[in-house]
Amino acid sequence: xxxxxxxxxxxxxxxxxxxxxxxxxxxxxxxxxxxxxxxxxxxxxxxxxxxxxxxxxxxxxxxxxxxxxxxxxxxxxxxxxxxxxxxxxxxxxxxxxxxxxxxxxxxxxxxxxxxxxxxxxxxxxxxxxxxxxxxxxxxxxxxxxxxxxxxxxxxxxxxxxxxxxxxxxx
Numbered sequence: 001x002x003x004x005x006x007x008x009x010x011x012x013x014x015x016x017x018x019x020x021x022x023x024x025x026x027x028x029x030x031x032x033x034x035x036x037x038x039x040x041x042x043x044x045x046x047x048x049x050x051x052x053x054x055x056x057x058x059x060x061x062x063x064x065x066x067x068x069x070x071x072x073x074x075x076x077x078x079x080x081x082x083x084x085x086x087x088x089x090x091x092x093x094x095x096x097x098x099x100x101x102x103x104x105x106x107x108x109x110x111x112x113x114x115x116x117x118x119x120x121x122x123x124x125x126x127x128x129x130x131x132x133x134x135x136x137x138x139x140x141x142x143x144x145x146x147x148x149x150x151x152x153x154x155x156x157x158x159x160x161x162x163x164x165x166x167x168x169x170x
Contacts, residue, residue, distance in 0.1 A: 003096050013094060018057040029036040043145045045106060049161050050152045052136050058129045061085075062163060063121040063138060063152055074159065076103040076143035077112060078158045084136050087124040102142065 008071045020033040050065035061084075069075060104119055106112045114120045121138070130136055134154040139147045 001038070005161070009070050016143045026056055041071065041073045043069055043073045043108075044071040045075065045142065045145050045148055047067055047140065047150045050138075050150045051155045051159065051161065052123075052130065052152045053159055054154055055123075055126060055129050056128040056157070059124075060127060061123040062116075063123065063132075063136075064114045064116060065150065065152070066111050066113050067140070067148075069106045069108060072108050074108045075106045075145050077106055077140060078103045079141040079144050080134060080137045080138050080163050081141070082123065084130065085126050087121040088138070089122045090123065091122045092119045092120075098122075101119070106142070122132065132156055 046068050046122055048066050048068065050063065052063050053062055055061035063080075067077065077090060083089055089097050090102070092101050092104065093099075094145060100122075104112055114157070132154055136152040136154060138150045138152060140150060141147055
């Protein structure tokens, strides 16, 4: 009985040591900014065309932008924060229905388009109602990259972002 307990304890200790080593190795090199370069194969993300249509009330608002990944490493948009709301959600639209998701892929060498009728960031329960011409600060959170701070222009409710033909910034 004593040898069984010792064996279980050793197995548990080995498993915990392995888990700790994997956690430390996974977190050790990703403390820099997401837009910083020169860190090997870490994702290099840039954001362009960010805007928010003027909200109708203080209940909710959407945010739209293009997140471009100029690296060979894919990343995931996992969330966002803003002084405008304590509840920001990543949403996708499928079959004309909006649903919250835990993350969205930002493909290596590609981009994630957050646009009307599709994927977007949803602000729930606004602390105030921004007007056309205001700026809203958002900090995007990613699985591998550091946070990226974005200034969104508040646009007219009917505003549509110009279509990008070659994937470059607006």
